[in-house]
Amino acid sequence: MAGGFLHQPTPSGSTEELLGHEFFEELLSRSFFQRALNHESFFVMHDLMNDLATSIASEFFVRVDNEKEKNIKEMLEKYRHMSFVRENYVPNKKFEAFTRAKSLRTFLAMSVGVLDEWDRFYLSNKVLVNLFREFPLLRVICLSNFEISEVPDTIDTLRHLRYIKLSRTRITHLLENVYNLYNLETLILCGCNKLNKLPNSILKLKKLEHLDIRDTQSLDQMPLGVGELKSLQTLSKIFIGDESRFNIARLKEFKNLC
Structure with missing residues (x-):
């Protein structure tokens, strides 16, 4: 989708x-x-x-770990989809050549086998900044399980983004400029134990259908007016009571909730 x-x-x-x-x-x-x-x-x-x-599909997608450097450079402008296997540390140099792949739609970090609790994966912050700035046509991003503490503000350039997965990262909050992602349909933040706040600007994401905030122990309230997200089909957690300023009767506002 x-x-x-x-x-x-x-x-x-x-x-x-x-x-x-x-x-x-x-x-x-x-x-x-x-x-x-x-x-x-x-x-x-x-x-x-x-x-x-x-x-x-070889003309349009690349698995970074399995491709020869020569073939990558020859076909960069045509690539639409890219995946790579997570490493303990992913340096900026790994993706330097891809700044010419302006047509990328998909950027996926993959795992081989079952991840252990003590597995740690680090991604250079420069990779993130460049990723969001250099590939404005991205529709799908998966960066789960990385030791990412913040999302760069360059994310607001991704006007075509539909799906982003940041589960089990160390982010504490999302920036207010998230409202620029007006085509976003799926936001997955499950397992983000340090996430303590969702920005009020998230209410401007009128196309948001799936908001997964399972296992976010530090998150204890929702933005005021969350009922404005009329397209929501998935809302994995809600806070009821005076402190959250959300009355259980307001669940009726989510007409499409499944």
Whole structure:
């Protein structure tokens, strides 16, 4: 959905999410994906299918760790999607060449295997600043599990951003300029234990559909007027009572809440 692949008109009463689920189930029935043996909610791709998909899409996507430097430099301007496997420390030098990839839509930090509680991953702040400044067409960003303490203010340049995942980072707050992300549909902050505040400007994100704030122990209130987010389908936590200034009866304002 965030990538813009669900342009097909949806039937009355349906949503883009339901349409996306239908597409996924269709691909699953054709063995494009297969259920993982060790976890019923996980899916994998057969090696042969992965090789085929990689071959067909190679002009538009890159896995940084598996690509030769020469091939990367030759095709930078065409790349739309980039992923890389997290390392204990990701230096700025790793992404210096990608400043020419102005058409990037997707930037994903991936993991291999199950993460342990003591795993720590560090990302140069300069990488973040450059990421938000150099790739204005980004629609999808996943930076979960990094030891990130703040989100650079250059994030407000990402006017096309639909989806951002910052779960299990060390951020304490989001900047007020988040309101510039007026196309944002999904904001995932679960496991951000140090997050203690959501900006009032978040109320201007009228297209926000999913706000995941599970396991945010330091967060104990919501912005006043959170009921203005009429498009919300997912709101994983709400604070009721005098201190939060939110009455339980106001839940009726979330007409689309699932």
